[in-house]
Amino acid sequence: MPSNHAADAAGLAARYIAFAVLASVANIAAQWLSSMVYAGRLEFYVALVNGTLVGLLVKYVLDRRWIFHDRTRTLRGHTARFSLYSLTGVLTTGVFWATEIGFAAMGDALWLRYAGAAVGLAIGYTLKYQLDKRFVFLDTQ
Numbered sequence: 001m002p003s004n005h006a007a008d009a010a011g012l013a014a015r016y017i018a019f020a021v022l023a024s025v026a027n028i029a030a031q032w033l034s035s036m037v038y039a040g041r042l043e044f045y046v047a048l049v050n051g052t053l054v055g056l057l058v059k060y061v062l063d064r065r066w067i068f069h070d071r072t073r074t075l076r077g078h079t080a081r082f083s084l085y086s087l088t089g090v091l092t093t094g095v096f097w098a099t100e101i102g103f104a105a106m107g108d109a110l111w112l113r114y115a116g117a118a119v120g121l122a123i124g125y126t127l128k129y130q131l132d133k134r135f136v137f138l139d140t141q
Helices: 005-037 043-067 073-103 112-137
Strands: none
Touching: 005 043, 005 073, 005 112, 043 073, 043 112
8 A cells, every 4th residue: 555645744743743842841841850959050051951961862762763763773873873963953952042041031930941942942853853854864764
């Protein structure tokens, strides 16, 4: 039976959006937890980095398997793939951080910070899919 390209694309988009939401929730939760553990002078930035690392790992594991169907089995292959995945994340992390920092600068309300995180992550993940498809998982297509 022939594949229904529109249905396949819709399923892929739904999975990608669900995983982006899941990784965003993990990121923001890690930021919140980090802020509860460390409330020092650099709390905002420590939380931002911790959230980024958690989100990166969650998103990589999900994307690798369920979006790009990567079947890499060796440690060397995983290391290379994750390195490229992280490298494409530098640009998108910049978008996310700039947005969260910009929202946080509008006031002291915690909701502003996390709203900025959500907006920045949504923009970043939209861009990240295109980067990963073209530069990280191009051999899995």
